[in-house]
Amino acid sequence: MTDKLNDFGLIGLAVMGQNLVLNVESRGFHVSVYNRTAAVTDEFVAQHPGKRLTATHTLADFVQSLARPRKVMIMVKAGAAVDAVIEQLLPLLEADDIVIDGGNSLYTDTERRDAWLTPLGLRFIGAGVSGGEEGARKGPAIMPGGPASTWAVMQPIFESIAAVAEGQPCVRHIGPGGAGHYVKMIHNGIEYGDMQLICEAYHLMQSAGMATLEIAEVFNRWNEGELQSYLVQITGKALEQIDPETGRPIVELILDKAGQKGTGQWTLVNAAEQAVVISTINAAVEARVLSSQKAQRVAASQILQGPTTPWTGDQAARDALVAKIHDALYAAKVISYAQGLDLVRSMSAHKGWDIDLGGLASIWRGGCIIRARFLNHITDAYRTQPDLAHLMLAPYFAALLNRTQQAWREVVAHAVTQGIPVPAMSASLGYYDSLRTARLPANLLQAQRDFFGAHTYERIDKPAGQWFHTDWPEVVG
Numbered sequence: 496m497t498d499k500l501n502d503f504g505l506i507g508l509a510v511m512g513q514n515l516v517l518n519v520e521s522r523g524f525h526v527s528v529y530n531r532t533a534a535v536t537d538e539f540v541a542q543h544p545g546k547r548l549t550a551t552h553t554l555a556d557f558v559q560s561l562a563r564p565r566k567v568m569i570m571v572k573a574g575a576a577v578d579a580v581i582e583q584l585l586p587l588l589e590a591d592d593i594v595i596d597g598g599n600s601l602y603t604d605t606e607r608r609d610a611w612l613t614p615l616g617l618r619f620i621g622a623g624v625s626g627g628e629e630g631a632r633k634g635p636a637i638m639p640g641g642p643a644s645t646w647a648v649m650q651p652i653f654e655s656i657a658a659v660a661e662g663q664p665c666v667r668h669i670g671p672g673g674a675g676h677y678v679k680m681i682h683n684g685i686e687y688g689d690m691q692l693i694c695e696a697y698h699l700m701q702s703a704g705m706a707t708l709e710i711a712e713v714f715n716r717w718n719e720g721e722l723q724s725y726l727v728q729i730t731g732k733a734l735e736q737i738d739p740e741t742g743r744p745i746v747e748l749i750l751d752k753a754g755q756k757g758t759g760q761w762t763l764v765n766a767a768e769q770a771v772v773i774s775t776i777n778a779a780v781e782a783r784v785l786s787s788q789k790a791q792r793v794a795a796s797q798i799l800q801g802p803t804t805p806w807t808g809d810q811a812a813r814d815a816l817v818a819k820i821h822d823a824l825y826a827a828k829v830i831s832y833a834q835g836l837d838l839v840r841s842m843s844a845h846k847g848w849d850i851d852l853g854g855l856a857s858i859w860r861g862g863c864i865i866r867a868r869f870l871n872h873i874t875d876a877y878r879t880q881p882d883l884a885h886l887m888l889a890p891y892f893a894a895l896l897n898r899t900q901q902a903w904r905e906v907v908a909h910a911v912t913q914g915i916p917v918p919a920m921s922a923s924l925g926y927y928d929s930l931r932t933a934r935l936p937a938n939l940l941q942a943q944r945d946f947f948g949a950h951t952y953e954r955i956d957k958p959a960g961q962w963f964h965t966d967w968p969e970v971v972g
């Protein structure tokens with residue numbers, strides 16, 4: 496312990512915590528660190544001699560090492576661990592001290608913690624942090640929620656550590672209470688959609704007989720163009736990686752069972768509650784679930800049949816298919832972001848958060864996992880039209896979808912004909928077609944509801960709000 500009181504303290508020295516601490520320290524701040532397992536604290540500080548770090552072994556020492564108002568960031572496993580840490584901090588903190596939960600907490604937990612801590616005179620920020628290990632160290636996107644006055648105190652530190660895109664730090668105050676963790680949840684939902692769509696593009700190319708390294712080249716090339724994004728970039732690099740033991744691309748040896756920690760599922764639950772359609776993200780979450788049922792899939796592959804005619808395209812046909820997959824991926828990716836932002840729009844109105852969608856898109860342009868060149872266009876779309884009803888209707892995206900929709904259809908049709916599962920790509924196309932269809936068959940659905948339940952219906956030839964019932968024929972048996 497030194498006599499000088501430190502500027503910032505962080506609890507939880509796993510991947511994210513360690514890298515955030517190094518990032519904060521590199522901006523000239525003095526940082527106190529604490530981890531439940533003390534050996535981790537000692538090892539971490541020992542690995543970084545000469546840095547402005549103070550190792551503490553009790554939470555009392557940790558709190559006493561900080562200048563007031565204390566700025567304490569919690570970066571532990573989401574869920575009960577956050578509550579456990581807060582419980583231990585409570586007797587040690589004083590009025591006006593600031594507690595920041597930077598983990599992937601469920602936004603309703605953040606609201607509960609806000610309602611718990613604020614009456615005690617503490618100030619609470621729930622901040623989503625994205626960027627993984629590298630982002631945390633070099634510059635993440637940060638999505639803080641909580642009182643604007645508390646954000647103002649934290650702003651200098653957060654702006655100094657955040658990524659920078661187009662000259663702007665990738666952090667901004669999102670809104671009160673759980674708003675920050677809410678948009679981080681949606682970020683992750685979009686991340687799920689994006690990742691699944693990329694995997695479907697890979698599967699389509701693999702099924703067309705392309706070798707893993709050829710597919711890597713395609714993703715590397717795509718990353719030079721309008722699909723440029725962190726996830727496309729790491730996909731090219733992942734596909735290139737050779738396993739030293741076998742000499743084969745490592746992805747060919749990785750078991751096809753996807754994990755998930757919960758943020759995607761939370762997004763689905765919220766979308767259902769808000770009655771907002773996020774079918775691409777839904778398909779992506781379900782694809783992870785089905786992937787995890789490996790034994791069942793292997794058994795079914797021996798029983799259930801698919802198409803019998805294999806695709807026999809030559810090199811020119813394959814190149815043409817790859818070009819169409821590019822367009823299908825871009826179009827479907829737009830739908831994933833559009834659905835996520837539509838959900839934020841709905842929830843922001845429901846909660847009175849007043850979230851600036853252009854501002855949100857602008858901080859996703861750097862540091863975070865879903866950063867992508869086309870987020871510049873999303874930012875512009877909402878800045879030009881802050882009340883934009885749906886991203887698909889912005890002139891840039893409408894033109895893009897009109898340009899790519901034919902190729903997208905052909906790719907989905909190819910997948911269906913070949914029996915290649917493309918749940919996210921086809922769900923996106925179904926969403927696109929539903930939204931652009933002026934008259935859907937819901938007239939028949941209303942007739943069915945009225946038939947069996949006298950639920951009534953409106954008519955196209957009468958004023959809206961007038962409800963009718965038909966005496967349908969009796970059905971026997």
Ligand SMILES: NC(=O)C1=CN([C@@H]2O[C@H](COP(=O)(O)OP(=O)(O)OC[C@H]3O[C@@H](n4cnc5c(N)ncnc54)[C@H](OP(=O)(O)O)[C@@H]3O)[C@@H](O)[C@H]2O)C=CC1
Nearest residue numbers: 507508509510511512531532570571572573576598599627
């Ligand atoms: N990993 C990533 O890429 C990203 C993670 N996040 C989120 O950031 C947070 C931290 O993630 P990550 O760095 O991966 O770490 P983990 O989620 O793996 O959590 C491990 C840390 O939590 C501590 N911890 C666990 N339970 C308790 C407890 N009951 N009391 C006190 N400390 C506890 C551990 O301490 P100990 O060493 O004693 O076990 C360790 O420091 C999580 O909410 C995660 O979802 C957000 C963005 C990206």
Ligand SMILES: O=C(CO)[C@H](O)[C@H](O)COP(=O)(O)O
Nearest residue numbers: 599625626755756757758864
């Ligand atoms: O928040 C993150 C990235 O933004 C974390 O990496 C998170 O773990 C990703 O979710 P999942 O583990 O469910 O794939």
